[in-house]
Structure formats: structure tokens, C-alpha cells
Amino acid sequence: MTVFNAFLKVIRKNIGTIILYTVIVIFFAAANMQTGDNTGEFVSEKPEILIENHDSSLISENLVRYLTDNTEVKEIRDGEEAISDALFYREICCVVSIPKNYSTNIMAGKESEISIKATGDYHASFVEMMLRRYIRIQNTYAEISQNEKDTVEQINSALDTKTEIEMTSKLDITSLTKVKSYFNFAAYSIMSCIIFIICLVLSSFNHMPVRKRTIISSMNDKKYNACLLMSSSLYVLVVWLFFAVLGYVMVGNIVFTPVGGLYILNMLVFALTALSLAYLLSTVIHAKNAITGVVNVITLGFSFLCGVFVPVDYLPSWVVSAAHILPAYWYVESNNRLAETEHLNVDSLAPIFINMLVLVGFFMLFAISGIIVSKKKQKIA
Amino acid sequence: MFLHNFKYSLILLLKNKSLVFWTLAFPIIMAMLFNMAFSDLESGDKLDIINIAVVNSVDFDNNMIFKESLESLSEGDDRLFNISYVSAAQAKTMLEEKEIAAYLSFHSDDVKVTVNSNGIEETIVSYVVEEIKSDSDVIMDIGTQYIQSEIAKGNYNIDYEKYFTDTANDLLYRSVNIKDNSSSHLSYVMIEYYSLIAMTCLYGGLLSMTLINYRLANISSVGKRSAVSPVRKGGMILGSLAASFVVQLFGLLLLYLVMLFLIKVDFGTNLPFIIALSVTGVFAGLTFGVVCAVLLKVNENVKLTVLIAATMAGSFLSGVMGITMKNIVDKNVPFLNQINPVAMITDGLYSLYYYETPNRFYFDIISLAIFSAVMILISIRGLRRQKYDSI
Numbered sequence: 001m002t003v004f005n006a007f008l009k010v011i012r013k014n015i016g017t018i019i020l021y022t023v024i025v026i027f028f029a030a031a032n033m034q035t036g037d038n039t040g041e042f043v044s045e046k047p048e049i050l051i052e053n054h055d056s057s058l059i060s061e062n063l064v065r066y067l068t069d070n071t072e073v074k075e076i077r078d079g080e081e082a083i084s085d086a087l088f089y090r091e092i093c094c095v096v097s098i099p100k101n102y103s104t105n106i107m108a109g110k111e112s113e114i115s116i117k118a119t120g121d122y123h124a125s126f127v128e129m130m131l132r133r134y135i136r137i138q139n140t141y142a143e144i145s146q147n148e149k150d151t152v153e154q155i156n157s158a159l160d161t162k163t164e165i166e167m168t169s170k171l172d173i174t175s176l177t178k179v180k181s182y183f184n185f186a187a188y189s190i191m192s193c194i195i196f197i198i199c200l201v202l203s204s205f206n207h208m209p210v211r212k213r214t215i216i217s218s219m220n221d222k223k224y225n226a227c228l229l230m231s232s233s234l235y236v237l238v239v240w241l242f243f244a245v246l247g248y249v250m251v252g253n254i255v256f257t258p259v260g261g262l263y264i265l266n267m268l269v270f271a272l273t274a275l276s277l278a279y280l281l282s283t284v285i286h287a288k289n290a291i292t293g294v295v296n297v298i299t300l301g302f303s304f305l306c307g308v309f310v311p312v313d314y315l316p317s318w319v320v321s322a323a324h325i326l327p328a329y330w331y332v333e334s335n336n337r338l339a340e341t342e343h344l345n346v347d348s349l350a351p352i353f354i355n356m357l358v359l360v361g362f363f364m365l366f367a368i369s370g371i372i373v374s375k376k377k378q379k380i381a
Numbered sequence: 382m383f384l385h386n387f388k389y390s391l392i393l394l395l396k397n398k399s400l401v402f403w404t405l406a407f408p409i410i411m412a413m414l415f416n417m418a419f420s421d422l423e424s425g426d427k428l429d430i431i432n433i434a435v436v437n438s439v440d441f442d443n444n445m446i447f448k449e450s451l452e453s454l455s456e457g458d459d460r461l462f463n464i465s466y467v468s469a470a471q472a473k474t475m476l477e478e479k480e481i482a483a484y485l486s487f488h489s490d491d492v493k494v495t496v497n498s499n500g501i502e503e504t505i506v507s508y509v510v511e512e513i514k515s516d517s518d519v520i521m522d523i524g525t526q527y528i529q530s531e532i533a534k535g536n537y538n539i540d541y542e543k544y545f546t547d548t549a550n551d552l553l554y555r556s557v558n559i560k561d562n563s564s565s566h567l568s569y570v571m572i573e574y575y576s577l578i579a580m581t582c583l584y585g586g587l588l589s590m591t592l593i594n595y596r597l598a599n600i601s602s603v604g605k606r607s608a609v610s611p612v613r614k615g616g617m618i619l620g621s622l623a624a625s626f627v628v629q630l631f632g633l634l635l636l637y638l639v640m641l642f643l644i645k646v647d648f649g650t651n652l653p654f655i656i657a658l659s660v661t662g663v664f665a666g667l668t669f670g671v672v673c674a675v676l677l678k679v680n681e682n683v684k685l686t687v688l689i690a691a692t693m694a695g696s697f698l699s700g701v702m703g704i705t706m707k708n709i710v711d712k713n714v715p716f717l718n719q720i721n722p723v724a725m726i727t728d729g730l731y732s733l734y735y736y737e738t739p740n741r742f743y744f745d746i747i748s749l750a751i752f753s754a755v756m757i758l759i760s761i762r763g764l765r766r767q768k769y770d771s772i
Contacts, residue, residue: 016686028702042496045504081741088567088735089708097562115560119567122501125428128559129505133512135557137519144523158522161515164493165507168476173498289399297410304418316421 003205003227007235010201018193022246025189028309029182029250042165047123048072049094050083057103058148059138062155066134067096071127093123096131106142107151134159171342176259179251180339183263184332186243187270188303191328193239194274195281195299198232199291202282232275240271259338262352266338269359270331276366277327283373302328312336327362330355382612386620390592394628400587405632408581409639412574416644419570431502432481434465434472440487446517447485447492450553454509461509482506520549566647566735569704572727574646575734576701579726581636582662583692585629586670590688592621593674594681598769608769618764622667629663649733654742658733661749662726668756669722675763695723725749 011018049071053064067073074092076083086092095117105112114131118124137158138151145151204210205228214224244264248255255264277298285294303309305319306328312320323329334355341348394400435441435451442448455464467475472484476495482502486493494510496503524545531539594600596618598608607617637659640646648655673688698721700707707727710718718724729745736742 042503042507043499044507045499045501081736084564084735085708085711087564088569088731089704090569091708111558113558113560115562118561118563120563121423121426122428122505126501126505126508129508129512131559132557133515135559136552136555137515139555139557140519140523140552144526154522158515158519161511161518163507163510163514164491166493166495167498168473168495169497171498293399293402293407296407300411301414304414310418310422314422314425315418319417 003224004231004234006204007201007231010204011197011235014197014200017196021189021192022242025182025185025243026246026250028185028188042167044070045123045126046070046072047094047127048074048092049096049127050074050076050086050092052095052097054100055098055102058152059103059106059142060098062152063098063134063138066159067127067130070130087117087119090119090121093121094118094127096127103148106138107148109143169342171340175251175254176339179247179254179260179263180335182247182250183267183335184308186247186267187306187308187328187331188299190239190243190267190271191274191299191302192295194236194271195278196291196295197235198275198278199282199285199295200288201232202228202279203286203288203291206282206286232279233272236271236275240268243267258344259341262338262344262349263335266331266334266352266356269356269363270327273327273331273359273363273366276363276370280366280370280373283370283377302326305329307332307336327359330358330362382616383620383623386617387624390621390624391628393592393595394588394624397591400591403587404581404584404629405635408577408584408632408636411577412636412639412644415570415573415577419573422570423568428505430460430463431506432463432465433506434467434475434481434484436469436472436484436486437466438487440489441485444487444490444492446520446549447487447513450513450516451485461505485510516549516552519552520545523548523552564735566649568647571647571734572700572704572707572731574640574644575730576696576699576707576723576727578633578636578640578659578730579662579699579723580692580696580701581633582629582659582726583666583669583695583723585625585632585663585666586673586688586692587685588625588628589622589667589670590674590684592625593618593671594684596621597674598767599678600681608767614764622671625667625670626663629667630660633659633663647734648730651733651739654733654739654746655730658726658729658742658746658749661746661753662722665722665726665749665753665756668753668760671760672756672763675760692723695721699724699727719748720752722749722752725752 049067051064051067051073053060074086076086076092083092083095087095097115097117099112099114102112102114114135116128116131118128134155138155141151141154141158145154205214215221244255244267247260247264254260281291281294281298285291305315306312306323306326307315307320308328312332315323320329334352337348337352337355341352451462451464454460455462465472465475465481467484469486472481472486472495475481476484476497479497482500483494483496483506486495492510492514494507496506524541527544527548528539528541531537595603596607596614598604607614641648669691670688673684673691677684677687696702698706698710698717701723707718707724710724711728718728725745725748729742729749732739732741732745
């Protein structure tokens with residue numbers, strides 16, 4: 001009970017830190033939760049663009065209408081600088097500028113260049129593809145048509161083609177992406193809450209005067225260690241439960257499905273791995289000031305390199321290869337797999353359970369290393 | 382006295398391992414982590430070759446327009462597609478295993494696109510298929526119009542094949558000129574590095590706060606002894622501030638060297654402006670630390686927490702945890718970033734990188750100077766004529 005009380009005391013002292021990490025996970029998870037309904041039908045991506053039409057004619061307005069139908073046209077009224085900022089911050093991917101006398105020049109067979117300012121990403125390239133297609137058809141018909149009205153009608157009739165698109169996956173991608181984002185981001189907060197607090201608690205118990213008093217006390221060493229282990233495990237369970245409940249609040253009922261259950265189970269295995277890592281760290285670091293630094297470097301390092309903050313698909317391949325030696329990678333890998341699992345069967349579950357086994361391996365490795373280090377340090381002069 | 386105090390302040394700061402970690406090592410570790418995590422972020426956003434499959438069939442073999450168009454789209458270094466010609470079952474497996482973004486199957490004259498999910502690659506594939514279909518319709522339409530007009534003129538001797546080939550070539554290979562005025566400085570990851578520099582400048586406050594705490598009689602024993610000693614307090618404080626300034630500037634220089642030579646961060650070309658902004662930023666950070674030390678009548682740890690929390694909040698608003706946040710605040714609550722020194726430094730570096738004219742930079746650096754001046758005034762008011770009858 002004494003040990004447990006000491007645990008509670010350290011937690012109470014650091015409740016601000018726990019709240020901070022909780023707020024961080026809520027913010028990051030919320031920021032990455034796309035909205036939208038999944039109807040099981042294909043929905044085209046609509047790049048966000050801005051159009052500056054300096055010409056007032058049927059042809060230019062028809063181009064604007066075509067772009068409006070195929071993209072998300074934004075309006076930015078705060079001047080040139082606001083438009084440049086919007087482009088830089090990817091609020092829009094392209095600014096399309098239609099010059100003066102565009103229509104007159106096109107109908108006269110002269111050059112009239114549309115200018116663009118683009119971000120150069122997938123969406124901007126797509127807008128450029130649209131423009132090229134439109135201009136090719138427009139110039140072709142402008143050569144053979146008598147007037148603007150005919151040209152516009154022929155362009156529109158040519159562009160009015162539809163393709164049959166079938167979508168094979170019936171997965172609710174939107175919901176699963178939300179769940180994946182939440183559980184991936186939760187890794188950072190879980191690691192911080194567990195490693196930081198457990199290290200602080202254990203360092204308090206390992207503080208030399210306290211340690212000496214404990215050693216010479218009547219308390220059995222095994223009982224003392226068991227108390228520490230029980231209290232730590234209880235704390236980890238509370239943290240795990242808290243983030244599981246928070247998951248329900250953030251992503252809804254999906255956590256009660258079998259896939260949701262697997263996410264929560266994966267989180268439990270990861271939380272226990274974080275506990276054993278905290279134990280190992282506490283055996284090597286004793287200064288409280290150093291704990292904050294080391295915990296920050298470890299949690300941020302794991303998060304940046306293992307796909308917690310940046311999706312694994314966007315990480316350089318050598319970083320992903322290197323991340324295999326870190327436990328967070330296997331946790332995130334399982335979450336990512338679960339988001340793409342359509343049917344739960346032996347084939348789809350095997351890699352997830354193998355990842356969990358790898359986490360158990362890390363748990364054992366950290367725990368055994370911790371025991372060895374603490375045994376070596378047990379002899380106090 | 383100034384030099385004496387400067388020397389011992391330097392020793393004090395450099396012997397404090399925790400301070401050295403947070404002000405010198407931590408920003409460099411963060412920069413390296415950013416580099417590892419973000420180095421492929423933007424290239425992953427660029428249009429890459431899309432893998433698709435076409436289901437082999439007689440209908441596809443007979444569809445010359447699609448056959449030729451797809452071939453031309455999958456040739457050369459700047460090709461749009463890598464195409465695998467496979468059976469229906471193989472195409473399905475490839476799609477399920479995410480080896481391809483989509484596959485095309487042909488049924489008489491029509492084509493069906495099969496995808497596994499929504500996404501930009503899938504959208505582009507369906508758009509290109511639509512484009513090929515509409516091109517085919519346009520060629521037919523123009524050909525029909527031509528034939529009708531020739532027949533109306535009484536000319537029945539028409540070389541249909543040549544006319545359709547010419548029309549197709551004219552439409553498909555027609556040059557389209559789009560003037561690209563895009564800036565070459567569009568790397569949004571830079572904001573992460575800029576806000577990290579800004580955060581480092583403000584972390585300098587930890588140094589000045591630590592030293593000022595040594596001069597405050599209500600905080601430390603050294604402060605009590607200093608208070609009763611017959612030395613000018615101004616000289617002592619200036620010596621401490623100068624030492625913090627030198628240490629923090631050194632830390633920032635290390636960070637710049639790592640960013641410039643290891644990470645290759647692009648700061649634009651205006652070196653004197655960057656130096657001016659960095660020096661002003663470090664100064665603003667130090668003055669902020671002094672204000673926290675003087676105004677907060679609490680113990681050292683609480684002061685430290687307040688300073689770190691304020692710096693982290695400022696960094697968060699200026700985009701260190703995701704650049705979108707800076708844009709959101711700038712657009713919706715611009716006042717917040719106008720009083721936020723971290724955002725002023727970040728925005729100053731951003732304007733030097735992105736904009737050709739320095740107007741916005743001037744606004745940022747002047748704001749930062751005003752912020753520092755206000756902090757100095759508050760500090761002087763708090764520090765001067767402190768007297769204790771009993772402590």
C-alpha cells in the first residue's frame with residue numbers, strides 16, 4: 001500500500017503532463033479525421049483551385065464552368081498576398097488565370113496563353129491535365145466553328161463523356177482511416193504518459209537514500225518488487241483503459257466491432273511494452289532532470305520514425321527499414337493492416353498476431369535487460 | 382564587474398547539463414528527426430507513374446484508339462502509366478494486393494474502370510479513360526462533319542482513312558501552351574524548420590531566467606548575497622544577459638549549421654536579413670525569460686514550466702506541430718500570431734524564403750523589436766529598487 005500511495009502521489013504531481021499528452025492526442029486525432037460518407041461508390045477527387053478570369057466571354061466562362069464542375073473553386077478576397085499564402089499552405093493547389101481577350105484570340109486562331117501558379121503535387125498535375133484536355137478540344141473546334149456559341153456547344157458535347165467505374169472494396173475507408181489515425185497518434189501519448197510517469201516513480205524509489213532505507217527495512221525484496229510491478233501494471237491498465245474509452249469518444253461505435261477489439265488489444269500489448277521500456281530506462285537513468293530529456297527524445301524519435309506522426313508511406317525507405325528495430329513500428333504496422341482488412345480470417349489476422357508477438361519479444365528484451373542492469377547495480381557500498 | 386559576472390554566468394550556464402540539453406542539443410535532435418521524417422514527404426505528393434492493368438481481350442485488340450493511346454501514355458521517361466496486360470483474374474488479384482491502382486476491361490466498344498478505393502490516382506485513371514473516349518468522339522464528330530460537307534459539295538471521292546488519321550494526329554498531338562508562373566520556393570516542410578528555429582530562439586529564455594533567478598533575493602541564496610553586496614545591480618544583470626545571449630547565439634549557430642550543411646534547408650539568399658532576424662529573435666527570447674523570472678512570484682520550477690508552456694503554445698500556433706496551424710491562425714485569429722514572437726520569427730523566415738519583396742519581413746522584425754522593447758520595460762519596472770526589510 002505504501003508503494004501504491006507513493007505511485008499515486010507522483011501521478012497527482014504530474015497530472016498536468018498527463019492532461020497535456022491527452023490534449024495532444026485529441027487534437028492530432030481530430031485534425032486527421034476526414035469527414036465524408038462512404039457510399040461504396042466511386043467519388044472523384046476534386047482539387048481545390050482559384051480562378052482569375054480577366055476575360056468576359058462565352059468561351060472563358062465555359063472554361064470556368066468546366067473547372068467549377070470538376071474542381072472545388074475557392075474564393076480568396078484578401079488580395080495577392082493571401083492568394084500566395086493559400087498556395088504555399090496547400091489551401092489551394094493551383095491558380096488558373098485566363099487573360100484578357102482570350103476568346104477573341106482563340107476564335108481568331110491566335111495564341112492566347114492561360115497561366116497557372118501551381119504547387120506541383122498530384123492535385124496540381126491533375127488540374128493541368130484538365131486544362132490541357134479542355135484547351136485541345138477548344139482549339140480544335142474553334143478552328144472549324146463559325147462562332148463562339150457553336151464552339152462552346154461542341155466543346156461541351158465532346159466533354160460530356162462518362163466512364164463506368166466499379167469499386168470492389170466495400171470497406172468503410174473513412175471510418176477506418178479515422179480509427180487508424182486515432183490509434184496511431186495514441187502511441188505518442190501512451191508512450192509519454194507511461195514512460196514519463198513510471199520513470200519518475202521508479203527514480204523516486206531508486207533515489208539513493210530511499211533505496212538504502214528500503215534495503216535495510218524489514219520488507220521482503222520480492223514483496224517490494226511485486227508491489228512495484230503490481231502498481232505499475234495497474235497504472236498501465238488505467239492508461240490503456242482511458243485511451244480505449246477516449247477512442248470510443250473520438251471514433252464512435254467502431255471500437256466495439258471485432259476490428260476495434262483488435263485495435264484495443266494491440267494498444268494493450270504496446271502499453272505493456274512501453275512499461276517494460278520504462279523499467280529498463282529507470283535502471284539506467286536516475287536524475288529527474290535527465291528523465292524529461294530522455295523521455296522526450298525517445299517518444300518523439302519513435303513517433304517520427306515509426307509512422308505515428310507521418311504515415312509510413314511517406315517515410316523514406318531507409319527510415320522504415322531502420323524503424324523495424326523499434327517497437328512502435330510494429331504497433332503502427334498492425335494498425336495500418338487492420339484499416340485495410342476486409343475479412344477477418346486466418347490469413348488476414350496472422351500478420352497482426354505476428355506483430356503482437358514481436359512486441360511481446362520487445363517486452364521480454366527490455367524486461368530482461370532491466371533485470372540484468374538492476375542486479376548489477378544492486379550492490380551499494 | 383560586468384566581465385567578472387559575464388565569465389561566471391557563462392560557466393554557470395555551460396555547467397548546467399539540463400540547460401545545455403534543452404537549448405543546444407534538443408533543437409538539433411528535433412531537426413534531425415524532422416529531416417528523417419519529412420525528407421520524402423513532398424516527393425510523395427508529386428505525380429508519379431501510376432501502375433494499372435488492362436484485361437486482355439478481343440474487344441481491347443479491336444479498339445485501336447485505346448490501344449494506341451494507352452501505348453503512348455506508357456512510353457518514355459515522362460510516362461503516366463506502367464501497364465500490365467493480364468487476364469481478368471490476374472487483374473483482380475493485382476488490384477486486391479494493391480500492385481495496381483485500377484484495371485481496364487473492354488466490352489465491345491465500351492470500357493470499364495475497376496478500382497479498389499477512392500483516391501487521386503484512381504481519379505486520374507478514370508479521367509484519362511474519359512479523355513481517350515472523348516477524343517475518339519471528337520475525331521468521329523469532326524470526320525462526320527467533314528464528310529457531310531464534302532458530300533454536300535458533290536465530292537464523293539474522299540480518302541476516309543487519311544482524313545481520320547490527320548484529324549486524330551491534329552487533336553492528339555496539338556500543342557497546348559500553358560504559362561507556368563509557379564514559384565520555385567514552395568516547400569512547405571521549410572515552415573517546420575523555421576518554426577523550430579523560432580522555438581529555439583524563445584527557449585533562450587531558459588538561460589536568462591536561470592541567471593536572473595540567481596540575482597533575485599526572493600528566489601536564491603546567491604540572490605540574497607548579491608542584494609546586500611555593494612555592487613551595481615545593473616552591471617550584474619547586463620553581464621548575465623550578455624552571457625545568455627552568447628550561449629544562445631552559439632546554440633542557434635549550431636542549429637543553422639546542421640540545417641544548412643546536413644539537412645540542406647533553404648533559407649533564401651538574403652543572409653544579412655536572416656542574421657538580423659536571428660539576433661533579434663534570440664534577444665526577444667532572452668527578454669521574455671527575464672520577464673517570466675521577474676513577474677512570476679513563484680518557485681523556480683513553476684517559472685520554468687510557465688516559460689516552456691508559453692513557448693510550446695507559441696510554437697504550436699506558428700506551425701511546429703503541423704504547418705496548417707499557422708495558416709489557420711493567420712487567417713482566422715491574426716492577432717494571436719501578431720503578438721506571438723515565435724510566429725514573428727517563423728513568418729520572417731518564411732517571407733524571406735517565399736516572397737521576393739521584404740515588406741512582410743520588415744513588419745515581422747519590427748514587431749519582434751517592439752515585443753523585446755515591451756519585455757525590457759516590464760523587466761526594468763519589476764527589477765529596479767527591489768528592497769526587502771526581512772526575507
